[in-house]
Amino acid sequence: MIRYNDLAGKKIGRIEALSDGVFAIALTLLVLEIKVPERPVHSEAELFSLFLSLSPKFLSYFLSFMTMGIFWNGQAVQLSYMKTYDRNLTWNALFFLLLVSLLPFTTAFLGQYTQYRFALLLYWCNILLLGLVLYLHWQYASKKQFIALDAGAFPTIDKAVRSRIVIAQVLYLAGALLCFIHVYLSMAFIILVQLNYAFAIISGKGIQKKKD
Amino acid sequence: MIRYNDLAGKKIGRIEALSDGVFAIALTLLVLEIKVPERPVHSEAELFSLFLSLSPKFLSYFLSFMTMGIFWNGQAVQLSYMKTYDRNLTWNALFFLLLVSLLPFTTAFLGQYTQYRFALLLYWCNILLLGLVLYLHWQYASKKQFIALDAGAFPTIDKAVRSRIVIAQVLYLAGALLCFIHVYLSMAFIILVQLNYAFAIISGKGIQKKKD
Amino acid sequence: MIRYNDLAGKKIGRIEALSDGVFAIALTLLVLEIKVPERPVHSEAELFSLFLSLSPKFLSYFLSFMTMGIFWNGQAVQLSYMKTYDRNLTWNALFFLLLVSLLPFTTAFLGQYTQYRFALLLYWCNILLLGLVLYLHWQYASKKQFIALDAGAFPTIDKAVRSRIVIAQVLYLAGALLCFIHVYLSMAFIILVQLNYAFAIISGKGIQKKKD
Amino acid sequence: MIRYNDLAGKKIGRIEALSDGVFAIALTLLVLEIKVPERPVHSEAELFSLFLSLSPKFLSYFLSFMTMGIFWNGQAVQLSYMKTYDRNLTWNALFFLLLVSLLPFTTAFLGQYTQYRFALLLYWCNILLLGLVLYLHWQYASKKQFIALDAGAFPTIDKAVRSRIVIAQVLYLAGALLCFIHVYLSMAFIILVQLNYAFAIISGKGIQKKKD
Numbered sequence: 001m002i003r004y005n006d007l008a009g010k011k012i013g014r015i016e017a018l019s020d021g022v023f024a025i026a027l028t029l030l031v032l033e034i035k036v037p038e039r040p041v042h043s044e045a046e047l048f049s050l051f052l053s054l055s056p057k058f059l060s061y062f063l064s065f066m067t068m069g070i071f072w073n074g075q076a077v078q079l080s081y082m083k084t085y086d087r088n089l090t091w092n093a094l095f096f097l098l099l100v101s102l103l104p105f106t107t108a109f110l111g112q113y114t115q116y117r118f119a120l121l122l123y124w125c126n127i128l129l130l131g132l133v134l135y136l137h138w139q140y141a142s143k144k145q146f147i148a149l150d151a152g153a154f155p156t157i158d159k160a161v162r163s164r165i166v167i168a169q170v171l172y173l174a175g176a177l178l179c180f181i182h183v184y185l186s187m188a189f190i191i192l193v194q195l196n197y198a199f200a201i202i203s204g205k206g207i208q209k210k211k212d
Numbered sequence: 213m214i215r216y217n218d219l220a221g222k223k224i225g226r227i228e229a230l231s232d233g234v235f236a237i238a239l240t241l242l243v244l245e246i247k248v249p250e251r252p253v254h255s256e257a258e259l260f261s262l263f264l265s266l267s268p269k270f271l272s273y274f275l276s277f278m279t280m281g282i283f284w285n286g287q288a289v290q291l292s293y294m295k296t297y298d299r300n301l302t303w304n305a306l307f308f309l310l311l312v313s314l315l316p317f318t319t320a321f322l323g324q325y326t327q328y329r330f331a332l333l334l335y336w337c338n339i340l341l342l343g344l345v346l347y348l349h350w351q352y353a354s355k356k357q358f359i360a361l362d363a364g365a366f367p368t369i370d371k372a373v374r375s376r377i378v379i380a381q382v383l384y385l386a387g388a389l390l391c392f393i394h395v396y397l398s399m400a401f402i403i404l405v406q407l408n409y410a411f412a413i414i415s416g417k418g419i420q421k422k423k424d
Numbered sequence: 425m426i427r428y429n430d431l432a433g434k435k436i437g438r439i440e441a442l443s444d445g446v447f448a449i450a451l452t453l454l455v456l457e458i459k460v461p462e463r464p465v466h467s468e469a470e471l472f473s474l475f476l477s478l479s480p481k482f483l484s485y486f487l488s489f490m491t492m493g494i495f496w497n498g499q500a501v502q503l504s505y506m507k508t509y510d511r512n513l514t515w516n517a518l519f520f521l522l523l524v525s526l527l528p529f530t531t532a533f534l535g536q537y538t539q540y541r542f543a544l545l546l547y548w549c550n551i552l553l554l555g556l557v558l559y560l561h562w563q564y565a566s567k568k569q570f571i572a573l574d575a576g577a578f579p580t581i582d583k584a585v586r587s588r589i590v591i592a593q594v595l596y597l598a599g600a601l602l603c604f605i606h607v608y609l610s611m612a613f614i615i616l617v618q619l620n621y622a623f624a625i626i627s628g629k630g631i632q633k634k635k636d
Numbered sequence: 637m638i639r640y641n642d643l644a645g646k647k648i649g650r651i652e653a654l655s656d657g658v659f660a661i662a663l664t665l666l667v668l669e670i671k672v673p674e675r676p677v678h679s680e681a682e683l684f685s686l687f688l689s690l691s692p693k694f695l696s697y698f699l700s701f702m703t704m705g706i707f708w709n710g711q712a713v714q715l716s717y718m719k720t721y722d723r724n725l726t727w728n729a730l731f732f733l734l735l736v737s738l739l740p741f742t743t744a745f746l747g748q749y750t751q752y753r754f755a756l757l758l759y760w761c762n763i764l765l766l767g768l769v770l771y772l773h774w775q776y777a778s779k780k781q782f783i784a785l786d787a788g789a790f791p792t793i794d795k796a797v798r799s800r801i802v803i804a805q806v807l808y809l810a811g812a813l814l815c816f817i818h819v820y821l822s823m824a825f826i827i828l829v830q831l832n833y834a835f836a837i838i839s840g841k842g843i844q845k846k847k848d
Contacts (some may be wrong), residue, residue: 014288017229017441020662024445028453028525029240036532047542048233051533062522069518076438087285091410092302094281098274101240108248151611166385198515226712229653233448241664258840299709303834306705310698313664319671320689330683441653448657452665452737460744471754475745486734493730497723500650622727 012085016076017094023072029104030061052083063191064104066198070168071100071130078138078161083148084197090093096133102126110187117179120186124176127190131169165172168197224297228288229295234309235284241275241316272323275403276316278410282380283312285340290350290373295360301352308345314338322399327393332398336388339402343381350374380409426482440500446521447496453487453528468568484535487615488523488528490622493523494592495554502562513564513579520557527629534611541603544610548600551614555593562586592621651729652712658733665740696747699827700740702834704803707736707766714774714797716841719784720843722781732769738762746823753815756822760812763826767805774798804833846847 034057041047075096106126113119138161141147149157171193179186246269253259272283286309294301325331329351350373353359361369391398458481463473499520530550537543562585565571573581595617605608670693671838677683711732749755774797778785785793807829815822 011288011292014228014232014292016438017232018236020438020445021232021657022239022442024442024449024657025236025240027446029243029451031525031529034529034535036529036536038536041537041540044540044542047537047540051542051546064523065518069515072442072518073514076435079439080435088282091281094277094284097239098277101243105243105246105248112248112250113253113259116253116256116259118256118263122263149473150225223712223716226652226656226716229656230660230708233445234663235658236445237660237664241668267772303705304711306701306708309663310701313667317667317670324672325677325683326673328677328680328683330680330687334687440650444653444657446649448654448661451733452661455665455737455741458741460741460748462748465749465752468752468754469640471749471752475754489730489734493727494718495729496654497726500647504647504650 007111010081011039011090012082015085015090016079018145019031019072019075019093019097022100022156025066026101026104026194027065027068029101030057030108033057033108034061040188056111060107063194064107066194067107067127068100069102070194070197071096071134073136074165078134078141080142081148081161082146083159084146086144086146090138092133092137092140096130096137099126099130099133105129114187115183117183120183121176123189127172128169131165135162135165140166168193213296223302224291225295227297227302228291231284231287231305231309234312235280238275238313238316239280241313242269242276242320245320246273247270267322272319275406276319278406279313279319279339280312282406282409283308283346284345286377287349290346290353291375293360293369294344294353294358296358298358301323301349301358302317304345304352308342311338311342315342326399327395329395332391333388334394336384337403339384340381343377347374347377350377357390380405392414435514436503439446439509439514442497442504443499443503443517443521446524447492450525451489451492453525454481454521454532457481457532458485473548480535484531487618490618491531491551492527494525494618494621495520495558498558498589499561502558502565505572505581506565506570506583508570510568510570513561514572516557516561520554520561523550523554523557527554538611539607541607544603544607545600548596548614551596552593555589555596556582559586559589560626562589592617638750647726648715648718651721652715655708655711655715655729655733658736659704662737662740663701666693666700666738666744668752669693669744670697683720692747696743699830701742702830703743703763704736704739706731706833707770710801713774714770714777717784717793717797718777718782720782722780722782725752725773725782728773728776729767732766732773735762735766739766750823751819753819756815756819757812760808760826763808764805767801767808771798771801772799788830804829 034054035056037050039050041050049204075093103126106123110119110123138158142158147154147158170191175186175189175193178189246266249266251262251264253262287305315338318335322331322335350370354370359366359370384402387398387401387405389398390401458478461474461478463474465474497516525548534543534547541617562582566582569584571578599610599613599617601610602613603621660668670690673690675686676840677686681801711729739762739779746755774794778794781795783790808826811822811825811829813822
């Protein structure tokens with residue numbers, strides 16, 4: 001019985017390594033889209049404006065990178081609390097990685113067709129599914145008692161992990177709904193939410209505080 | 213002697229890391245094929261139908277992802293039971309990875325020439341070889357007594373690992389033979405088999421049950 | 425409290441694995457640019473000159489590889505001294521990886537527009553930001569007492585890590601300023617600085633010496 | 637002093653992870669070259685001959701995969717015997733990885749210009765440098781006493797590692813020299829040498845035997 005737990009513990013390491021590989025590729029996929037232009041230029045100013053013409057691709061890359069950073073962290077936190085793992089969780093994680101590797105596509109699609117609601121809703125749909133799969137990941141692991149926390153510490157962290165996902169997804173939904181007013185408003189709101197999660201990280205400290 | 217086992221144990225970690233790398237790339241190779249179309253569109257409906265036109269590539273991606281998930285799991289389970297490893301197993305694993313990295317090609321080939329038996333048989337051939345190499349991996353490791361299981365637990369898990377591969381391959385063969393009736397029937401059957409292995413995972417629980 | 429440190433310790437492993445993945449891809453991105461020409465040739469001499477025509481791409485690849493090797497080492501050394509990690513450091517590391525994955529672009533941009541100051545300043549800007557983010561990584565970790573060194577050993581290694589970054593960045597700045605005399609002079613100087621850091625590694629030994 | 641060894645030990649893990657990443661990418665780079673043809677076909681036979689027309693690319697891929705497997709194993713064995721590591725070894729390893737990532741290029745170059753001696757000598761040059769850098773890796777580590785073997789076991793394994801590289805490189809040189817008789821003879825000989833190292837692995841058993 002102890003032996004089996006050890007083996008399963010090792011499997012978490014495998015899913016972590018596979019995730020790091022898929023994220024590493026997904027994180028750099030959109031860079032591949034930024035090709036150095038081979039147009040001849042005749043002055044510094046011309047080269048500068050050529051570079052500026054690439055800025056939508058850089059913005060798109062930055063947005064995609066930030067979103068993936070958020071979900072990489074989200075998955076990493078959950079995995080760091082798990083003491084064991086099973087095949088259902090593995091397939092949940094694989095489906096999560098499938099959605100991660102689609103993110104560069106939906107981001108580029110949004111970058112190409114910014115003025116259309118469909119492009120925005122597709123992008124939002126990708127983020128929604130990522131959140132949903134991640135929520136089910138935690139939900140299933142809690143139910144099966146795979147979380148390596150004693151009865152005292154569990155409720156606090158359980159609540160922190162769940163509410164983080166729910167609040168983020170409510171904000172994304174609100175952002176998505178804004179597209180019925182104007183698509184750019186919707187985009188701006190979603191980007192602000194992501195900037196908040198990337199730069200003003202609150203949940204990490206939150207768990208620590210509640211523990212004291 | 214103990215020292216040598218330690219060193220060999222480390223090598224399993226290396227083959228696991230290399231496998232995770234190759235799988236991570238193979239898992240995302242077909243995403244690279246899904247390019248954002250740069251055609252001008254004039255309405256939401258037009259954009260939606262443009263997106264729908266990409267659906268065969270998404271299906272092909274999903275199929276390839278699922279197949280690779282199945283074989284990643286299959287290899288992970290075997291590696292998790294091994295206490296040592298040698299060069300013959302390493303080359304078996306490398307050949308396995310070669311077949312893994314060919315899977316995006318044979319999947320895309322099938323996606324391009326769906327109506328031809330040859331495309332289907334090529335795809336099946338790839339899956340057959342993956343199963344065969346994985347079977348030999350376990351076969352060799354059992355014979356050399358590289359499996360980290362005592363005499364009591366070994367037969368149950370040995371049988372579970374072997375029968376899983378054999379049953380799956382018999383089903384794939386049946387699917388492949390259906391192509392002499394109709395290629396699409398054959399494809400549908402193989403996809404169903406893979407959906408079954410991805411979503412109704414039975415072997416994990418099976419091992420657990422037989423242990424009790 | 426001890427439990428939390430264990431979990432956080434694991435997270436350093438994740439950021440290391442993600443970094444290795446991103447670096448591995450970034451290290452090989454510029455190789456993808458070196459395509460085998462498909463022009464017909466009629467003699468050994470013609471093939472040789474065809475190969476020589478690719479040499480700027482090989483040089484560009486070598487330069488990019490060397491720069492990335494330097495920053496990979498720089499990050500690896502910092503991470504190897506850390507006993508714990510938090511979300512702020514994780515986002516610092518993610519931003520570092522974003523800059524790493526932009527390096528193949530700025531290098532190729534410089535390779536394409538060698539005679540322009542703007543291309544050189546863009547490349548320098550990338551290196552400057554890499555250095556800055558890495559400096560802040562150490563700065564933050566020291567302030568939060570995340571460094572796994574006792575009070576005796578800390579000052580020596582702290583000084584070595586900081587001065588390494590500062591001296592390198594001063595040299596890069598000097599190189600960048602040379603572009604107002606001539607762009608090629610500037611490039612040559614920066615390449616020499618990088619060759620020095622790649623081949624005449626002094627900081628590793630420096631730390632050892634000061635300890636004795 | 638013990639603390640420093642621990643930190644350095646961790647660095648071997650980093651170089652292993654980076655190597656696995658670069659090898660995983662290099663192993664799959666040539667697959668990216670095998671594009672599914674989009675030509676319309678009208679019969680099974682036509683599709684089969686279209687597939688056959690891709691066979692030089694498959695052979696080239698197989699050759700490159702095999703060569704990389706050999707060097708991945710070679711490096712893995714050396715790393716598995718090392719107890720510590722320094723910056724000079726790290727840069728040796730980085731240069732090794734640079735040569736690894738060039739291998740898909742030199743292989744494809746040989747595949748494109750098979751009838752020219754220059755293409756074959758370039759390919760051989762890549763293999764020669766890989767062997768040389770790997771030899772220096774071991775040479776430096778032995779001199780610095782980084783090898784985790786006691787005085788009794790060291791000479792046997794030291795001799796096995798060195799002679800493996802030297803014999804292989806002598807065989808490759810012999811193969812390369814054959815190109816002055818005929819390029820195809822040279823290629824065939826080198827492929828046979830690599831097939832031998834991939835399938836009839838002798839050094840692993842060799843070490844074991846000498847130990848008894």
